[in-house]
Amino acid sequence: MTPIRPFVFPGLRSRVIFGAGSIGQAAAEVERLGRSRALVLSTPNQEADAGALAARLGPLAAASFCEAAMHTPVEVTERALAVFDAAKADCVVALGGGSTIGLGKAIATRTGADQLVIPTTYAGSEMTDILGETAGGEKITRRDPSILPETVIYDVDLTLTLPVAMTVTSGLNALAHAAEALYAVDRNPVISLMSAEAVRALAEALPTVLRDPSDVEARGRAQYGAWLCGIALGGSAMALHHKLCHTLGGSFGTPHAETHAILLPHTVGFNAAAVPGLLAPIADAFGDTAGRGLFGFAQALGAPTRLADLGLSEADLDRAAELATERPYTNPRPFDRQQIRSLLQDAWAGRSPPH
Numbered sequence: 001m002t003p004i005r006p007f008v009f010p011g012l013r014s015r016v017i018f019g020a021g022s023i024g025q026a027a028a029e030v031e032r033l034g035r036s037r038a039l040v041l042s043t044p045n046q047e048a049d050a051g052a053l054a055a056r057l058g059p060l061a062a063a064s065f066c067e068a069a070m071h072t073p074v075e076v077t078e079r080a081l082a083v084f085d086a087a088k089a090d091c092v093v094a095l096g097g098g099s100t101i102g103l104g105k106a107i108a109t110r111t112g113a114d115q116l117v118i119p120t121t122y123a124g125s126e127m128t129d130i131l132g133e134t135a136g137g138e139k140i141t142r143r144d145p146s147i148l149p150e151t152v153i154y155d156v157d158l159t160l161t162l163p164v165a166m167t168v169t170s171g172l173n174a175l176a177h178a179a180e181a182l183y184a185v186d187r188n189p190v191i192s193l194m195s196a197e198a199v200r201a202l203a204e205a206l207p208t209v210l211r212d213p214s215d216v217e218a219r220g221r222a223q224y225g226a227w228l229c230g231i232a233l234g235g236s237a238m239a240l241h242h243k244l245c246h247t248l249g250g251s252f253g254t255p256h257a258e259t260h261a262i263l264l265p266h267t268v269g270f271n272a273a274a275v276p277g278l279l280a281p282i283a284d285a286f287g288d289t290a291g292r293g294l295f296g297f298a299q300a301l302g303a304p305t306r307l308a309d310l311g312l313s314e315a316d317l318d319r320a321a322e323l324a325t326e327r328p329y330t331n332p333r334p335f336d337r338q339q340i341r342s343l344l345q346d347a348w349a350g351r352s353p354p355h
Contacts, residue, residue, distance in 0.1 A: 007188035010235055014127060016227070018154045020216070023118060026053065026093065029151050030060050033114045035091035037062035039084050041104050042096050043069070046120070053095050053118070063087035065103075068094075070256055071134040071249050072102035080107055089113065094149075097121035097170065098256055105131045105147045115149035120158045122170040122202075122222060123257070124177050127152065127230030130238075132246055139250020141238075148234070154227060156220040164213055168301045169257035171206045171222060174229040175199065175294070176260045179268050180239050181232035183278045185330040188235070195232045196281035201225030203285040203297070210301055239331040241267035244340070247324045254310045261303045262310070265295035266343050269353030274333035276355075291353035306350035317344040 017025055030038050038060050042050035047066040054061035065080045084092070084107055091114040094104035101117055102125065108115045109131060117126040129148035132141040162170070178195035181187060202225040208218035244263055248254045269291020272279045279290040286293025298305055307317075321341035346353060 004189065008186065009188045009190050012231065014149055015151045016154065017151070018224075018227070020156050020220075022153050022155045023053070023056070023158065026116065026118065026153060027057050027060055029116050029153065030057065030091060030093065033091060033116070033150060035114055036060060037087065037089045038091050038093045038116070039080075039087060039089040039107070039113075040064040041068055041080070041092055041094045041100050041107075042066045043099055046096050046100070049120075050095055053093065057093070061093075062089045068096065068100040068103040070099050071139055071253075072099070072106055072132060074106075074133055074135040077103060077106040077110075077133070081110065084111065084113070091116065094118065094126075095120065098123035098125050098173075101125045101149075102131060102133075104149070106133060108149075109144055109146040112146065114151075116151045116153065117149045118153045118155065118158065119226075121162060121166065121257075122159075122174040122226035122229075124174050124226050124230030124233055127227065128234035130234065132250070134250050137251055139246045141242075141246055154223055156216060156223050159219050159223055160214060160216070162213075164210060165302075166257070167209055167213065167222075168206065168303045169261045171202050171226070172261035172264055172298060172301075172303055173257045174226040175202055176241050176245075176264045176267075177229040177233035179264065179279070179282060179290075179294075180241050181236040182281065183271055183275050183332045184236035184239065185332075186237050187278075191232050191235045194228045198225045198228035198232060199281050199285045201228065206301060237330055239329065240271065240333075240335070243329055244320070244324050244344075247320050248307075248310075248312070251323055252312060252316055252320065254307075254312065258304050258310060259307075261298060262305055262307055263347055265291045265298060266347045266353045268294055269355040270335070270339075270343055271331065271333050273355045278332070289355050291355045295352045307344065307348040308350070312348060314345075314348065317341060317348055320344060
């Protein structure tokens, strides 16, 4: 009988509404929060969708801001705050992926506003109290209760038009959250169960979505898996994988989901050499060692596999390895700058990880 290690389970603190057509409940959720003047947020690409949502909210929509950007630049947040204040808004409604959700979090933690989040990708940040902001060429991540959204609406209909390439990278981004939760220093049985279930759900759903992007059942299962991944990320400490992704994204401007997709097999493979038992759910789902299994899965999905394709040079890898090892953080396998540089070289060249 395996003993249960001591743990703390932080609980599930966001209200979640899941199901096709659930965006129709957005106005009722704003009112349930006791709010009446919502700032609707999106990226420029989703401005039309934000407009339709504002129309759906009717008099509850005080204004819209459609300039959300990747890695949550502080200067964009400052412009959004000016619109928030001018509109006398008392809450934010974020429609989109990680960029828009991050902006909503940045506004909420500065103002105390409530957040209603309606994700359209599988990023998962809607279920966390984590905010990563970029200023001066560096991305700084922090946790705070004020960052966690109050309500999240998962409407599978909103994912049906998510481009296949973005579906794949976003899904691998979600898998990264579950992977790190499996070996987190503060892992607990509840989060571990959710992480293993999330891996199974995404392993089943993503190939089906690739074959038929309009398959509602597969899209729903992918969204379910992504939700579990988000809970896993919100309920455990991040380690090597997220640190490297934040380093590359914040300091070199690499696209968020693609960076996660490329690095995931390598960071998981690196840690699998030390804790293969903890990463067994990934090895089981993909039929190989955890790192090689994820690499083969990513290849089969047509995901990007080379950091070189994101515009990084080998000299950038030297600087990235230095930045990623400047400050200590927990990871199941100790490492030094040279080991991280070697890992990044494999990811840059698109080589399969050894474990």
